[in-house]
Amino acid sequence: AQSVTQLDSHVSVSEGTPVLLRCNYSSSYSPSLFWYVQHPNKGLQLLLKYTSAATLVKGINGFEAEFKKSETSFHLTKPSAHMSDAAEYFCVVSDSRGSTLGRLYFGRGTQLTVWP
Template identity: 90%
Template sequence: AQSVTQLDSHVSVSEGTPVLLRCNYSSSYSPSLFWYVQHPNKGLQLLLKYTSAATLVKGINGFEAEFKKSETSFHLTKPSAHMSDAAEYFCVVSDISAGYSTLTFGKGTMLLVSP
């Protein structure tokens, strides 16, 4: 069984300051991990994915995440927040033990960016 815990339901930052969205996972297998972003009234968009290559993964819009197996973490960071980053972010773990990809979503972290 797999699970994802997003440690903060809301994160508030000021524009230009760093962003840290925390995610811990549990998986019986070597997982693939994703971060998706959802802007208001929009569909889910992939930010980045970890697939057992490099542990530091770079995504779109300046986001990156580091896979730390010892800590079972996959935290999302960005050096400088922009107003357009305000959205809900989902950490996702993928498993193919059933023979196909099953995604387990965290409950989401709402990122609020103030001027």
């Protein structure tokens, strides 16, 4: 079975300081992992994805995430937060077996607040 746990429902940082959003996953097979961002009243947008290539994945807007199989983690980081990063972030796992028809499992989200 596949699942993700986002360890923090809310994270607050000051502008210019680092961001860390934590995600642990559970997967019976080699997973594909994603981070999506949702700005207020908007749809979700893909930030980055891991699909068994390099374990350090770079995404848009300066975000990156590292796949650590030993820790079953896929934490999202950014060196310096910007006001425009304030949004809801979702960690997502997908079973890599082709037969599962692309079913995605969403975490419950982490609300990032950025203070000026």
